[in-house]
Amino acid sequence: MKKETMGFKGGFHLLDAYPLSVCNIIDEISSDSTPETFQFPVFGQKIKHVIVNLCPTEPWALPNWVILKHKTIVFFNMIKEIQKTYFSDARLYLAITEKEDRVVEEARNFAGGEDWIRVFSLSAKYPQDDPVILTKIVLGMDVNFGQDTKPFGILILDPQTISAMHEQGIMRKDVTSRYLALSGTGLRENEIIHVELGTSVEKILKNKVREAVTFRVFINGPLRGKEITDFSQKIDWSVNNIVVLEEKNRKALFPMFKADELAFTTNLIGESRRCVYCNFCDDICPVDLEPALYYHSYVRGEKHKARLYNMGKCIECGLCSFICPSKLELQKIIIECKALGKHE
Template identity: 25%
Template sequence: MELKTFRGGIHPPYQKEATANRATVEISLPAEVVIPMQQHVGAPDSPTVSVGDRVEAGQKIGTSEAFISAPVHASVSGTVKAIEDRPDFTGALVQSVVITPDPGQPSKWTDKRDTSNLSADQIRDIAKEAGLVGLGGAAFPTYVKLSPPEGKPIDTVIINGCECEPFLTCDHRLMLERTDDLIAGLKLMMKAVGAQRGYIGVEANKMDAADTLTAKLAGEAGIDVSILEVKYPEGAEKMLIDAITGRRVPPGKLPSEVGVLVQNVGTAVALQDAASTGKPVIDRVITVTGPGIKEPKNMLVKVGTSIEHLIEQCGGFAGTPGKVIMGGPMTGWAQKDLTAAVVKGTSGVVVFDSASVDVEEEQRCVGCDKCLDACPMFLMPNFIVKYAKVGKWEMADKFGVNDCFECGCCSYVCPSGISHIAYVRKAKAELTAAEKK
């Protein structure tokens, strides 16, 4: 079988064995949930509740009038304990609603309705009301993506089931455990944008998921499973579109430019949940794993649960913790403390023990060009770093820093241990700040 793929990329050790075959489990409630008002791309929400209020699980507690935004909901029934700034997974202080959960939580969203007769407008409204965002990590509001710009028709929807980040297995589990809902969610997305073609892209190291999906789709016209080479970052939007359809999204443009919409597995399942039961995005499946975790797991977690609680639920640390990353090891964020909360876009927590953390100092660039060969966006990461180091942000811009989607391939291959993403993030922040002035 010929596997589809893209140019560039890397082959890191995938290390998914610890959790790939572990069914998703529910965990106990934390002592508090911390719901940040900004957990999506776009304008932050403003709280619609006050300290001391009783809230019900699924109740809207933060909204914004901005077009690009997404409401947030209470992930538990309980009492609002505080509304205050708390550090999020990036370390930034973000206004958050802190809720003390009731000891017992009501059973809700168990009745399912047929979603096949919903109109495109109804599907978009459901996505908006549910606070649905890209659950693969991008956290872009889904209803905006389901509203293609005038003159840019979408003919193809691709579900990203690659999960090419090492260690993470939550999407793999969803494809196996929520197969019907995933397919139903894809059909809703196709209807919302008027697309006739649907694909579910799966890397060849998850053939059990690919086979399950293929069997379910037998006799289904217009939707296919596409098997992709196991390569990082196969699941990145532009790489996936290239690999599956052969269409190239021009630099600085969106997938709608080539008639394609890409959504993550979790987003499709959550859309179907919202459409069939009315459940907003208040929980998600994440993977907690790594050599520094005693009992790695895939778990269904309430939005707002702290990393600390997740680690406790996995039996604690194995050995001395060296590095805790929220997200995958390639694109995730290293954590200084463990109080940051799971947000809608959190796909996992990876813990390395001190023995497996490389603490080598960053060295001078030796001009080997390995980062150029690895970059799937055809950028020159060495030059972006060179200019970012001396604060020449406009030159970093000229070298395409805003086309970098922070996959980390360049750092992975760099013999000098240069952390390109840190420079890229700094340059992007400086350019955005300069634009606002």
């Protein structure tokens, strides 16, 4: 099989921009109450395609090695068993990041010439692992953002869910804990933790946050996740990672000479200005939109016009706001304009 990497136009190499070194020791954290158990996914429709997402593109996401444990073959056999038991007539697609060529190699050897499994080596650009882009590249099918893919017969699973399904469905053991990636400038050390479901965020962050630092906590990453202010919130299966960022809400002298100091904090790193038409946002857009058009419509007070420019295709990856040198709140504008459309 020829070695090829598939990708898309736009996107951003977040992994290169924010290299996070993670401590290899996995910390075990147990909850105070009885832990919740993993809910086995139910599929009403007949599943035709199963995509296994082994392509984390966010630096704060859970790395593959935590689940694969450098024993890739064991994991692949797990997949095979699950496929035989649950989706015997579905086809499996392994979407593996190009950065781990050893895993790609092993997967290709494992798949051999068999028909039920396909291996894809995907570029590690963010947001490659988004469901919309993943189905587009792997299956060539168009799904809308936020749409449930199950009616199309597509199921997208992350490695952790696969291993939990295997443990609970085939080994008949209750799964009560999951791996989480903890990272960010507000922490003493980036690490992976093994935590029981139902543990509160407060307990997880105990003794891990740097002293004398104001911080903000984000669940599932600062780009697409959500900020939490209530730390008694409990961890459930949908939480993949926790990012703790330092809140740099003070002025910094000579920012041009110390780029690293402000990076990966909540600081805006620059003044909000008017749009300078620099084309950064449409160069980076993974779905080929022109976000500045929405901004122009918005400031002219024509929110309804913004929806004419293919706004429905937006996957809310946040890259346009991320890259904007004028620090415009493009994603906020897009979400606002989209919400306007739903009410009508």
